[in-house]
Amino acid sequence: MSLDAVLARIDSDMPQAMDRLMELLRIPSISTDPAYAKPCQEAADWLVADLQSLGARAEKRLTSGHPMVVGHIDGPEGKDTPHLLFYGHYDVQPVDPLDLWHTDPFQPELQDTPKGQVIRGRGSSDDKGQLMTFVEACRAYKAVTGTLPCRITFFFEGEEESGSPSLVPFMEENAAELKADLALICDTSMVAPGVPSIASQLRGMVKEEFTIHGPRIDLHSGHYGGPALNPLREISRLIASFHDDTGRVAVEGFYEGVHEVPDDLLRQWENSGFDEDEYLTSVGFTEPHGEDGYSTLVQQWARPTLEVNGLWGGYQGVGTKTVIPAEAHCKVTCRLVGDMDPDALRRKLRKHVEDRLTPDARVEWNDDLDGSPAAVMNIARPEFEAARQALSDEWNREAVFVGMGGSIPIAGFFKEILGLDSMLIGFANEDDAIHSPNEKYNVESFQKGVRSWARVLDELTG
Known part of the structure; x- marks a missing residue:
């Protein structure tokens, strides 16, 4: 089989591939x-029908x-090829x-921008556009x-953006069916x-x-100001104790x-093309504010964090209310790396x-919140270097192994439940505004993403 013929087919079929993506994006999932x-x-029904058009045994x-x-699609008969599991999510x-959208989020449009043509619409980058790059390569x-280069299982979730409550039970109940040699995940971005x-x-x-609970009721700040314990002041003192003056968590x-x-x-990482100045100035910063002694990139990818995400208490209305509140509230998240244990932390x-x-302050914890460990990929597997070479060939630029500041729990679930290593390859850009108004996906990301997966499949099965 000539890979060139597959790549040529991708290019000639790109208008139809774009139409299919637009159709999926119009569904407000x-x-x-x-x-x-x-x-x-x-x-889900749309994806089942699309997979069936490829000859897959697909079900909702x-x-x-x-x-x-x-x-499921079987590979070529008589060839010893790997079994790959591809994961994506169709929810948005x-x-x-x-009112901050410039277009209808579920009426996707092609738009010309100074940086090239983009697909504008909710889910274009996260994750429908990325998901369809692999489907179109297949x-x-x-x-x-007339066949795929290997056996492939497609696994598409509909709850990734809402905490995946059904994911683990489903994987545990269907572990035998979902097991493969390697999991592929396309829900990530390029470093630059x-x-x-x-x-x-x-x-x-x-x-x-x-x-933090203090007095039994809200107190008049004239009658009790001074001798009273103020939960807002107490919680502020506690939050201040989380870090030292160097940005290190205390x-x-x-x-550990x-x-x-x-x-x-x-x-x-240092040669990946990451632009620290653009990364900082794009959100209004002039310098990094994290842990001293580590670059911005290392802080983002390889160092743990403790962040205060929400803080509230007392009177929130218009004007003034002279009150000492009975309680104050705080939301915190920690990003974990390496072998950090979520439960121990x-x-x-x-x-x-x-x-x-x-004394007289009482803390109440929310016991319904979860945690997940960091995931470290086994890049020593030969498939990773093969995929890196395939990507380098398509983009005419050396592909790099990168870290990610975010969390994608599915990679950990694949390892824990199915015993699968995961390979995460995505073609989003940092300015795609995922989760925000005016989400977009570069047309180049879509077309070269499809071509990239074709090359990766060729390398992994050649």
Whole structure:
């Protein structure tokens, strides 16, 4: 089989591929809002029909929430080829605030911009556009050769943007069917425009929320100001104790399980094309404000964090109310790296707070929040270098192994439940405004993403 023929087919079929993507983008599959349950079903049905058009044995599988889509295509007969599992999600984030959108979020448009043509619409980058890059690569392979280069299982989720409540139970119940040799995930971005990237590590997460209780009721600040314990002041003091003056987290034992970046990987990161100035100035910063002694990139990809995400209490209305509130509230998340243990870290954080409480202050914790460890990819597997070469050939630029500041729990679930290593390759850009108004996906990302997956499949099965 000539790879050139498959790539030529991708290019000639690109208008039809764009039409298919636009059709999928028009389905408002917002998973977190029950009002959009029917569109989520419609998106699953659309994907089942599309996979069946490729000859897949595809089904919509019902769950307690939104459905999963599972499809299987056998590889060529008589050839010893790997079994690949490809994962993506068809659900999208809510579009609020709608008044900040310049177009209808579910009427996708092609737009010309100074940086090239883009597909504008909710889900274009996260994750429908990315998902379809792989499907279209498979479509071209099937059209040219009559088969796929290996056995492939497609696994599409409909709850990724709403916490994936049905994911783990579904994977556990269907583990035998979903097991493969390697999982492929296309829900990531490139480190810089035009720089193909393979994620080598993902940060984990611990979520916490606590309330500081003080007086039995809200107090008049004239009658009790001075002798009263003020929960807002108490919670502010506790939050201030989370970090020292160098930006280092001051919770005892916080850095257990954290490792320094190997020199060879650090050199790749330094030559990845990451623009620190653009990264900072694009959000209004003049300098980094994290942990001293580490570059912006290392802070983002390879160092743990403790961030205050929400803080509230007392009177929030118009004007003034002279009150000492009875309670104050705080939301915190920690990003984890290396071998950090989410459960152990939660205990350390709680001990840090409880050991510093002022007499008459009481802390109440939210016990319904979850946590997940960091994921480190096994880039020593030969498939990773093969994929890196394939991406380099397509983009005419050396592909790099990168870290990721965010968390993608599915990679950990694949390892824990299915025993699968994951390879994360995505073609989004940092300015795609995922989860925000006016989300977009570069047309170049879509077309070269399809071509990239065709090359990766060729390398992995050649």
